Amino acid sequence: MKTARYVLYRFLQSLFALLCIITLTFFLARLAPGGPFLDEKAIPEHLLEQMNKKYGFDKPLAVQYGLYLGQLIQGDLGPSLGNKGFTVKQVISEGLPVSFILGFIGLIIALIIGVPIGVFAAAKRNTSVDYGLMTVAMIGICLPTFVIAPLLGEIFALKLGWFDVAGWENSTAWFLGAMTLGLYYSAYIARLTRGSMLDVLSEDFIRTARAKGVAPGKILFKHAFRGGIMPVVAYLGPALAGLIGGSFVVETVFGIPGLGQHFIKAASNRDYTLINGTVTVFAILILVMNFLVDVLQAWLDPRTKTRN
Amino acid sequence: MISGIHQRESKAIERGSSLGRDAWLRLRKNHLAMTSLWFFVTVVLTCFLLPLFSFVPDPNATFPELQSQPAFSKATSVGGDEVYYLLGSDHLGRDIFSRILYGGRVSLAVGFLATAVSLTIGVIYGALSGYVGGKIDAAMMRVVDILYALPFMIIVIILTTYFGNNLWLLFVCIGAVEWLTMARIVRGQVISLKSQEFVEAARSLGLSQWRIVFRHLIPNTIGPVIVYTTLTVPAVMRLEAILSFLGLGVQPPDASWGALIKEGADRMASDPGLLVYPAIIFGLTLFGLNFLGDGLRDALDPKSSKD
Numbered sequence: 001m002k003t004a005r006y007v008l009y010r011f012l013q014s015l016f017a018l019l020c021i022i023t024l025t026f027f028l029a030r031l032a033p034g035g036p037f038l039d040e041k042a043i044p045e046h047l048l049e050q051m052n053k054k055y056g057f058d059k060p061l062a063v064q065y066g067l068y069l070g071q072l073i074q075g076d077l078g079p080s081l082g083n084k085g086f087t088v089k090q091v092i093s094e095g096l097p098v099s100f101i102l103g104f105i106g107l108i109i110a111l112i113i114g115v116p117i118g119v120f121a122a123a124k125r126n127t128s129v130d131y132g133l134m135t136v137a138m139i140g141i142c143l144p145t146f147v148i149a150p151l152l153g154e155i156f157a158l159k160l161g162w163f164d165v166a167g168w169e170n171s172t173a174w175f176l177g178a179m180t181l182g183l184y185y186s187a188y189i190a191r192l193t194r195g196s197m198l199d200v201l202s203e204d205f206i207r208t209a210r211a212k213g214v215a216p217g218k219i220l221f222k223h224a225f226r227g228g229i230m231p232v233v234a235y236l237g238p239a240l241a242g243l244i245g246g247s248f249v250v251e252t253v254f255g256i257p258g259l260g261q262h263f264i265k266a267a268s269n270r271d272y273t274l275i276n277g278t279v280t281v282f283a284i285l286i287l288v289m290n291f292l293v294d295v296l297q298a299w300l301d302p303r304t305k306t307r308n
Numbered sequence: 309m310i311s312g313i314h315q316r317e318s319k320a321i322e323r324g325s326s327l328g329r330d331a332w333l334r335l336r337k338n339h340l341a342m343t344s345l346w347f348f349v350t351v352v353l354t355c356f357l358l359p360l361f362s363f364v365p366d367p368n369a370t371f372p373e374l375q376s377q378p379a380f381s382k383a384t385s386v387g388g389d390e391v392y393y394l395l396g397s398d399h400l401g402r403d404i405f406s407r408i409l410y411g412g413r414v415s416l417a418v419g420f421l422a423t424a425v426s427l428t429i430g431v432i433y434g435a436l437s438g439y440v441g442g443k444i445d446a447a448m449m450r451v452v453d454i455l456y457a458l459p460f461m462i463i464v465i466i467l468t469t470y471f472g473n474n475l476w477l478l479f480v481c482i483g484a485v486e487w488l489t490m491a492r493i494v495r496g497q498v499i500s501l502k503s504q505e506f507v508e509a510a511r512s513l514g515l516s517q518w519r520i521v522f523r524h525l526i527p528n529t530i531g532p533v534i535v536y537t538t539l540t541v542p543a544v545m546r547l548e549a550i551l552s553f554l555g556l557g558v559q560p561p562d563a564s565w566g567a568l569i570k571e572g573a574d575r576m577a578s579d580p581g582l583l584v585y586p587a588i589i590f591g592l593t594l595f596g597l598n599f600l601g602d603g604l605r606d607a608l609d610p611k612s613s614k615d
Contacts, residue, residue, distance in 0.1 A: 017454045020454055028466055138598065139595070141594075142542075142598065143587070144550065144590075146569060150573035151576075151583075154580075248461070248550070249553060249554065252554060263462075264465070268469070268555070270469060275469070279462055
């Protein structure tokens with residue numbers, strides 16, 4: 001019962017957050033100076049009027065907002081103002097899978113590298129192994145994706161020729177992109193895992209297990225790991241949000257045609273409909289992830305839901 | 309030994325040992341944090357003061373005939389100017405060292421600016437929410453929860469489309485969306501402080517609510533606030549660098565560390581120094597600030613230290 005109430009509460013909260021984002025982006029986009037039709041060359045007055053009429057920009061803002069929400073509920077994101085002849089939906093459905101796959105592989109790489117390092121460092125706490133690993137992780141955090149990405153490209157694509165320099169279809173550049181994201185987030189995950197494993201390892205039930213004579217490896221993986229991994233699970237939601245931000249950089253460096261590329265282009269071209277559409281999709285993605293993570297956490301750890 | 313302790317104690321009574329002094333004494337023992345602190349101070353002073361001297365060349369002065377000069381080299385331009393390139397020159401003959409200094413000014417300044425804005429909003433919002441309590445507190449914290457759910461990076465990129473032509477305004481706005489964690493931290497502190505005797509004493513003396521909040525409660529939250537501030541500055545600097553890297557932040561020919569890294573990444577194959585120098589200084593500065601933050605946390609709140 002309590003779990004159901006918590007899930008419902010989180011669901012409504014996410015829904016409300018989504019509405020906030022949609023409203024915010026809508027009004028920010030419309031109130032911004034400069035319009036999508038203000039090109040380098042001046043457009044005749046009557047043509048501008050016509051175009052504004054065609055896209056409904058001549059109506060009062062409140063009416064536009066209502067119409068926009070109505071279309072959104074039906075899943076209609078309108079035509080892209082910057083990419084002539086394409087709807088926002090087409091642009092997004094082209095870019096989203098690319099970004100999603102990239103981010104997902106990146107996250108898996110981050111977990112594969114980060115979690116074992118964290119567990120290992122915690123098991124060897126306060127030894128030179130621990131300090132060494134954590135220093136490397138700290139360096140990883142301080143070297144942002146926009147430094148790692150060009151370096152990986154230079155070394156593995158240009159110098160060694162193991163991977164392609166850029167591209168997505170029939171190209172191996174995606175691996176370097178995912179690796180960039182993975183390396184960066186593995187540093188965070190390693191620190192997080194180490195910290196929470198240390199917390200768990202200092203608890204009484206671990207001492208009991210040790211006193212009972214359970215093998216150290218078994219204590220680490222069977223007893224401590226389940227509790228120690230919780231903060232990492234909680235971090236997956238924010239990590240995904242961060243991965244999207246990071247993937248903007250990676251997509252730019254490796255020429256991967258994901259949603260980030262479209263978003264940045266839309267932001268600099270003031271392609272309102274595409275900005276609003278991409279933001280809505282990103283927001284839904286992040287909110288769904290956060291929601292799932294919270295529910296998963298509440299399910300794994302009964303103490304969580306009593307917070308609210 | 310015993311007399312030593314005794315002496316120190318009596319001194320402490322004479323001078324009064326403040327939280328800040330205790331923390332400073334603990335921080336001084338943490339070599340990593342102290343190194344980081346001095347490094348950071350040196351970087352800030354170098355970036356802001358060194359360009360005041362005339363021997364640092366104009367970062368935007370181009371010498372097309374002197375492109376890609378090696379580090380530690382002297383060259384003479386067509387105009388007869390003698391230029392000394394400490395870290396070499398870029399593809400337009402601009403002095404890399406000077407560009408790193410001027411770029412550092414921008415990166416550090418936006419970091420401080422956005423942090424100051426987020427600090428102000430976060431501390432006031434959190435303190436009021438925690439002090440008032442009850443339904444108002446609940447409502448104020450729900451607002452924070454909802455804002456937390458917004459994808460930060462996307463909001464920032466949207467902001468760049470409106471304030472992109474004014475970097476300072478942009479970072480004021482970034483500060484205005486960065487304050488959430490600070491508000492939570494301060495609120496938690498204020499809630500645990502407000503039931504203590506000194507607040508009751510202040511109230512019984514008839515002090516106004518505002519005075520209690522701003523003179524008695526907020527100064528007592530300083531420890532966690534300093535720690536979080538130290539961690540916010542590098543976060544904002546990273547954000548500036550990402551934006552400039554994506555072409556949404558500092559516009560050429562102006563420099564920031566992010567913009568320089570971007571320029572360097574584009575020309576890495578022909579001239580790796582263009583990427584390496586700004587990346588090193590940027591990485592080390594962030595490295596230092598993060599270690600300093602960790603050290604301050606241990607120094608200001610010894611209980612929270614993990615191991």
